[in-house]
Amino acid sequence: EVQLVESGGxxxxxxxSLRLSCAASRFSFSSYEMNWVRRAPGKGLEWVSYISxxxxxxxxxxxxxxxxxxxxxxxxxxxxxxxxSLRAEDTAIYYCAGGPKSYPFDxxxxxxxxxxxx
Amino acid sequence: SYVLTQPPSVSVAPGQTARITCGGNNIGSKSxxxxxxxxxxxxxxxxxDDSDRPSGIPxxxxxxxxxxxATLTISRVEAGxxxxxxxxxxxxxxxxxxxxxGGTELTVL
Numbered sequence: 001e002v003q004l005v006e007s008g009g010x011x012x013x014x015x016x017s018l019r020l021s022c023a024a025s026r027f028s029f030s031s032y033e034m035n036w037v038r039r040a041p042g043k044g045l046e047w048v049s050y051i052s053x054x055x056x057x058x059x060x061x062x063x064x065x066x067x068x069x070x071x072x073x074x075x076x077x078x079x080x081x082x083x084x085s086l087r088a089e090d091t092a093i094y095y096c097a098g099g100p101k102s103y104p105f106d107x108x109x110x111x112x113x114x115x116x117x118x
Numbered sequence: 119s120y121v122l123t124q125p126p127s128v129s130v131a132p133g134q135t136a137r138i139t140c141g142g143n144n145i146g147s148k149s150x151x152x153x154x155x156x157x158x159x160x161x162x163x164x165x166x167d168d169s170d171r172p173s174g175i176p177x178x179x180x181x182x183x184x185x186x187x188a189t190l191t192i193s194r195v196e197a198g199x200x201x202x203x204x205x206x207x208x209x210x211x212x213x214x215x216x217x218x219x220g221g222t223e224l225t226v227l
Contacts, residue, residue, distance in 0.1 A: 035216065037161075044221035045153070045161065045204050047214070059215045062119075095160060103208040103216070104151035106172065108160040 002027045002107045004096050009112030016086050022079040022096030022109055030074035034098035035105060036081045040091060048094070049081065050102070086116045120209040122219035129225040130195050138222045140188040140205030148207045150188040152181060156201040165190060200226045
């Protein structure tokens with residue numbers, strides 16, 4: 001069964017940085033297209049970023065463009081999200097999700113909580 | 119950017135049919151996917167490409183898509199179906215590419 005495990009969340013001050021990781025196992029990670037999706041407290045799901053299976057194509061939501069960077073290491077079966085210039089409104093549970101095609105998102109991790117607060 | 123509109127909440131008695139709508143401009147021309155998210159759990163894909171079900175999803179879950187409205191239908195609703203439901207599309211014409219609806223909270227009375 002496909003397994004995605006996020007890590008790296010925590011408490012960070014406004015303006016700070018954090019790097020999230022997503023470890024994949026039990027499937028061919030290098031052939032999957034991946035995303036980060038978040039859910040803020042009391043809000044719905046919000047797509048954050050996409051990366052193609054090769055890593056050459058990346059897309060970002062307007063709300064994080066210029067601050068967040070998605071990347072992957074297929075040799076390590078890992079997905080990353082570098083988050084800089086964090087704001088209070090970035091507080092959310094962050095999920096990695098993906099599948100063999102751009103959409104739908106067949107598989108999801110359990111999420112990691114990011115709290116931006118002073 | 120493309121906008122998907124869902125009702126904030128839907129209530130239904132056990133055994134009845136729940137219909138959750140997702141409105142968008144000419145959404146019938148796009149592939150719509152539906153996710154279920156229960157409290158403290160990760161989202162789960164329940165319908166993809168308008169009306170297909172992933173392996174393991176009960177036949178009670180079905181979908182349709184035409185014109186400006188896509189619909190997720192849950193037949194013979196059970197208490198365990200209580201969750202938030204989200205529609206999603208991939209919009210290649212938008213700079214946002216991936217769009218989620220605002221979500222619908224399904225309450226089983």
